[in-house]
Amino acid sequence: MTVLVLGDGLTHERGPVARRPDEPVLLLEAESFARKLPYHPHKLVLVFSAMRQFRDDLREQGRTVHYQQAESFEEGLARHFAAHPGDELVAMRPASANAADRLDDLITAHGGSIEFVENETFLCSPDEFDQWAGERDGYRHEEFYRFMRRKTGYLMDGDEPVGGEWNYDDQNRETPGEDVDPPDPPAYRPDETTARVIEWVTETFEGSYDGPPYGGDWADPEPFRWPVTREDALDALESFCEDRLPKFGPYQDAMVDDEWGMYHALLSPAINLGLLHPAEVVERVIEAGEREDVPLNSVEGFVRQVIGWREFVRHVYRREMPELAGANQLDADEDLPPAYWTGETDMRCLDDTVGSVRERGYAHHIQRLMVLSNFGLLYGVEPTQLNRWFHAGFVDAFHWVTTPNVVEMGLFGSGVFATKPYASSANYINRMSDYCGNCPYYHTRTTGEGACPFNALYWDFLDRNEDDLRSNHRMGLVYSHLDNKDEEELATIRERATKVKELAASGKL
Ligand code: FAD
Numbered sequence: 119m120t121v122l123v124l125g126d127g128l129t130h131e132r133g134p135v136a137r138r139p140d141e142p143v144l145l146l147e148a149e150s151f152a153r154k155l156p157y158h159p160h161k162l163v164l165v166f167s168a169m170r171q172f173r174d175d176l177r178e179q180g181r182t183v184h185y186q187q188a189e190s191f192e193e194g195l196a197r198h199f200a201a202h203p204g205d206e207l208v209a210m211r212p213a214s215a216n217a218a219d220r221l222d223d224l225i226t227a228h229g230g231s232i233e234f235v236e237n238e239t240f241l242c243s244p245d246e247f248d249q250w251a252g253e254r255d256g257y258r259h260e261e262f263y264r265f266m267r268r269k270t271g272y273l274m275d276g277d278e279p280v281g282g283e284w285n286y287d288d289q290n291r292e293t294p295g296e297d298v299d300p301p302d303p304p305a306y307r308p309d310e311t312t313a314r315v316i317e318w319v320t321e322t323f324e325g326s327y328d329g330p331p332y333g334g335d336w337a338d339p340e341p342f343r344w345p346v347t348r349e350d351a352l353d354a355l356e357s358f359c360e361d362r363l364p365k366f367g368p369y370q371d372a373m374v375d376d377e378w379g380m381y382h383a384l385l386s387p388a389i390n391l392g393l394l395h396p397a398e399v400v401e402r403v404i405e406a407g408e409r410e411d412v413p414l415n416s417v418e419g420f421v422r423q424v425i426g427w428r429e430f431v432r433h434v435y436r437r438e439m440p441e442l443a444g445a446n447q448l449d450a451d452e453d454l455p456p457a458y459w460t461g462e463t464d465m466r467c468l469d470d471t472v473g474s475v476r477e478r479g480y481a482h483h484i485q486r487l488m489v490l491s492n493f494g495l496l497y498g499v500e501p502t503q504l505n506r507w508f509h510a511g512f513v514d515a516f517h518w519v520t521t522p523n524v525v526e527m528g529l530f531g532s533g534v535f536a537t538k539p540y541a542s543s544a545n546y547i548n549r550m551s552d553y554c555g556n557c558p559y560y561h562t563r564t565t566g567e568g569a570c571p572f573n574a575l576y577w578d579f580l581d582r583n584e585d586d587l588r589s590n591h592r593m594g595l596v597y598s599h600l601d602n603k604d605e606e607e608l609a610t611i612r613e614r615a616t617k618v619k620e621l622a623a624s625g626k627l
Contacts, residue, residue, distance in 0.1 A: 119141050119205070119206050119207075119208065120141060120142050120143065120144045120184065120198075120202065120205050120207050120208075120304070121134040121135055121138055121141050121144065121145075121205070121207070121208055121209070122142045122144045122145075122146075122207040122208065122209035122232065123135060123144070123145050123172070123199075123209070124209065124212055124217075125145075125165050125168070125169055125391070126212070126213070126239070126390060126391055126392055127209070127212075127237070127239060127391055127392045127394065128168055128169065128172040128391050128392040129211050129238070129239060129392040129393070130175070130176070130179075130348070131395065132238035132239065132392075132395060132505065133210045133235070133237070133238045134208045134209065134235060134238070135176075136212065138208070139181075141208075142181070142182035142184060143176055143181055143182070143183045143184070144183075144184045144185075144186070144191065144193065144198055144207065145169055145172070145173055145183065145184070145185050145186070146186050146188065146194040146198075147166060147169055147170075147185065147186065147187045147188070148188055148189070148190050148191040148193075148194055149188070149189050149190070149322065149546055150189055150190040150191070150388050151191065151320060152166075152322075152323060153323075154507065155509055155510040155552070156336075156510050157323075157510050158336045158337070158475075158479040158510065158512070158513065159319050159320070159323065159336060159338065159339040159480060160336075160337065160339065160342055160344065160479040160513050161510075161512070161513045161515070162319045162323060162478055163312065163315050163316055163319050163339055163342050163346075163389070164342075164344050164346060164387055164391070164479075165193070166315045166318075166319070166515050167308075167311060167312040167315040167316075167346040168347075169317065169348040169391065170185075170311050171311055171312075171346050171347045173185045174311065175347070175348070176455070178291055183199060184201075184202075185421070186198055190223075190355065190461055191224065192224055192624035195224055195225060195228050195230075196228055198228075198230075199228040199229055199230050202230075202388075203229060204229055204230060204231075205230050205552065206230065206231050206232075206233070207225060207230060207231065207232040207233070208232070208233045208234075208235060209232060209233075209234055209235070210234070210235060210236065210237040210238060211234040211236065211237045212237070213237060213240075213432055213434070213435075213436070213516070213518040213519075214516060214517040214518050215436070215439035215443075215517065215518070216439075216440075216442060217258050218234050221227075222234075239392045239395065239396075240396065240429060241266070241396050241425055241429055242266060242269070242272065242429045242437060243434065244433065246269070247262075247429075247433040247436075247437075248433075248437075248623075249342060250262060251433075251437070256535065257430070257434050257534065257535040257595040258500075258535070258536065259426060259427065259535065259567040260284075260285065262426065262429075262430050263284070263285075263422055263425070263426035263427075263430070264284055266424070266425045266426060266429060267284070267421075268277065270397075270400075270425060272288045272400055272401075272404060272421055272425060273404065273417070273418060274423055280418075281414045281418070282413065285418065285422065286367065286414060286418050286419060287419070289367065289368065289415040290367045290368060290370045290371065290415055290419045291370075291371050292368040292369055292372060292439060293372065293373040293549055293550060294369065294373070294374050294550070294551065294552060298365075298369060298372065298374055298380075300362060300365070300374075300379060300380050300381055301361045301362065302353055302620075303343075303357075303362075303379040303384050304343075304353065304357045304358035305341070305343035306343060306344065306345045306346070306350045306353075306354075307604075308340075308342055312314070312346055312602075315375050316339045316340055316357075318341060319339050320339050322337075322554070335477050336475075336479070336511065337476055337478065337479075341463060343389050343478060344388075344478075345387075345393065345514055346387050346393075348393050348394075351393040351394045352394070354384065354385060354388060355383075355385060355388075355394060355398075355399060355402055356402075357412070358383045358384065358385060359402055359403060359406040359412075360406075360410075361604070362379075362380075362381040362382070362383070362410075362431070363381070363383075363403060363406055363412050363416055363417075363420065364381075364412045364413065364416055365381040365416070366381040366382065366383070366416045366418030366419060366420055367413060367415035367419040367420075368413075368416070369381050369416070370382075370419055370484070370548055370622075371484045372484070372551065373467070373482075373484055373485055373488075373547070373550055373551035373552075373553065374551065374552055375466065375470050375551070375552055375553055375556055376470065377515055378474040378477075378478070378480065378481070378482070379480075379482065380482055382482045382483065382576055382599070383399075383420065384480070385399060386514035387513045387514045389428075390514050390516055390519065390588065391598060396425065396428065396429075398425050398579070399424060400421050400424050400425060402595075403420050403421065404415055404417060404421065411465050423483075423555060423584070428519070430535070431518075431519055431523060431527075432518055432519065434518075434522055434526075434534060434535055435518045435519075435522045435529050435584075436518070438522075438532070438534050439521075441532070441546075442522060442525060442526065442531070442532060442534065443502070443517075443521050443525065443527070444501075444504070445501065445502050445525055445531035445534075446500065446502075447531060447532055447533060447586065448498075448530060448531075448533055448583055449498055450495075450498040450499055450501060450529065450540075451498065451500050452497055452498040452499050452500060452619070452623075453499070453500070453503060453623070454494070454499050454500075454503040454507055455497065455499075455565055455623060455625070455627065456623075456625040457472060457622065457625065457627060458472060458490075458504075458507050459507070459602055460625065461473050461476050462567070462598075462624075462625060463627045464557070464558050464559065464627065465557065465559060465570075465571060465627060466553040466554070466556045466557035466558075466559075467485075467489045467547050467551065467553040467554075468489060468490075468493060468627075469555070470553065471485040471489045472490075475511045475512065478513070479511060479512055479513035479514075479515070479555035480512065480513055481512075484550065484608065486508075486523070486528070487527065487528060487540055488540065488542060488546060488547065488550070489547065489593065490504075490528070491504070491524065491527070491528025491529060491540065492510075492517075492528075492540060492541065492542055492546075492574075493571075494528065495528065495529050495530065495539055495540070495541055495579065496541060496572065496575035496576055496579040497575055497619065497622065498579070498582075499529070500622070501524065501525045501529045501531045502525075503619075504524055504529060505520065505521055505524040505525055508520050508524050520626075522535075527540065528540065536593040537590075537592055538587075538590055538593055539587070541576060541579055541580070541596075542572075542576065543564075543570075543572050543573045543576035543577075544559075544561035544562075544570040544572040544573050544576075547560070547561070547572065548561045557570070559571065559572075564577065564614065565610045565611060565613070565614040566614070569603055569614060571618040571621075571622070571627060574611050574614035574615040574618055575615050575618060577600065577603070577608070577615075578611055578612055580593075580596060580600050580613035581595065581600065581608060581611070581612070584600075613626075
């Protein structure tokens with residue numbers, strides 16, 4: 119019997135590693151996995167270094183670890199079963215669709231067997247979610263979130279929510295002002311293990327993370343900053359609670375030029391790898407709220423993201439795959455503009471956001487939603503193309519979490535949980551950021567040279583998707599604004615939208 123640990127289940131505290139302390143552990147490091155997409159080198163360093171650090175930690179604790187470095191998963195398994203014929207493996211059930219079936223097939227083909235047990239890196243089990251979802255028509259996040267508050271007891275005062283409200287989102291939309299001055303996020307210096315991985319990634323994958331077909335590398339593998347050990351991940355949690363959490367709530371939706379982290383936690387890579395458990399993260403944040411005078415809107419806003427959204431998208435994904443990955447209810451069919459890969463554009467918001475992704479594999483939530491996805495939505499990018507780009511470029515990307523966020527939340531691909539598209543003109547970006555003041559495009563203009571591309575694309579989006587969207591009761595107001603435009607104005611808007619698309623497609627926006 120051997121415990122198989124996958125690259126996103128690196129926890130000592132939970133699952134079969136914790137429950138079977140006397141069994142050996144198997145980790146498989148497959149190079150071919152890293153070649154499936156033009157991955158950002160920081161993603162590759164993150165995953166491979168975290169796996170090797172996990173191996174070393176276990177060995178230091180006296181555990182036997184079989185660590186297979188191989189060209190493919192199959193080759194790694196073949197080697198393992200050659201050394202341990204007929205071995206019986208046990209692993210947490212992977213969150214990504216089909217992964218368990220594929221593993222099962224490979225392992226059986228090599229004469230072994232595998233038992234999948236519950237994935238303990240989440241807070242809500244499949245059974246609990248399925249019972250909650252029951253016969254409900256569609257999935258509503260707010261209802262699920264309340265269910266999770268009651269289930270976990272987090273921020274509950276008996277049967278009532280602490281503070282009297284379930285959700286303080288209306289206090290979490292401050293526009294960025296003079297008092298926005300986020301501290302520098304912590305950067306974790308690569309130790310010897312990480313340095314070796316950086317060297318290996320540079321030698322092995324150089325060029326593979328170019329943005330095909332346009333060229334233009336993501337970043338260099340260095341400087342690499344993300345936590346890859348449990349110790350550094352815990353430090354990152356402390357740093358968030360001490361330095362950024364108090365203003366996380368109010369400025370959750372704000373964007374400031376050149377402030378890539380704002381007051382966000384920057385914990386998704388560590389949580390998604392298993393280095394931090396969502397329960398300990400949430401409990402530390404609640405404790406900060408109780409002891410360290412952190413406002414309730416910051417604490418609640420954060421807790422909602424982790425026990426609400428994160429668990430919610432995981433289970434919607436589980437239930438709605440494989441359709442979700444290919445969903446495209448608006449029939450969007452444009453190619454992703456080259457600026458996503460090259461970062462070359464005069465649009466300040468897109469430039470800064472893509473720049474952050476290129477440099478470190480990260481952009482914060484509102485940049486992902488209201489800049490990267492919003493532009494893709496209005497432009498009509500085919501959802502699978504944007505999804506692929508997000509997967510390749512982000513350090514925290516895993517199929518179970520990226521796909522529902524990009525295809526559904528960002529691009530309104532299926533309507534399975536989004537009740538309307540997150541579409542907005544330059545107005546939103548101007549209100550919630552300082553980008554427009556630094557941009558050569560005019561956020562106040564819709565047509566004509568120099569008009570912000572978001573504006574014409576926004577009206578053109580509403581116009582061309584009218585058959586699908588007008589009947590949506592949450593879109594009534596915006597369609598009443600569209601109705602105020604006469605045919606002549608609409609024709610000029612369409613013309614400008616076409617021009618914007620030509621410029622974007624030729625990399626000249
Ligand atoms: P914070 O803003 O500080 O939030 C705290 C935590 O809440 C995050 O660490 C994360 O664990 C959780 N969280 C918040 N929102 C979500 C959400 N919508 N879905 C899942 N977890 C959430 N998250 C990923 O982990 N991987 C992805 O590949 C990913 N792709 C995204 C793509 C798009 C288009 C959008 C709109 C969102 C995406 N998200 C993804 C969700 C969210 O943007 C990131 O989790 C968050 O930005 C990570 O940074 P942070 O740790 O600083 O988060």
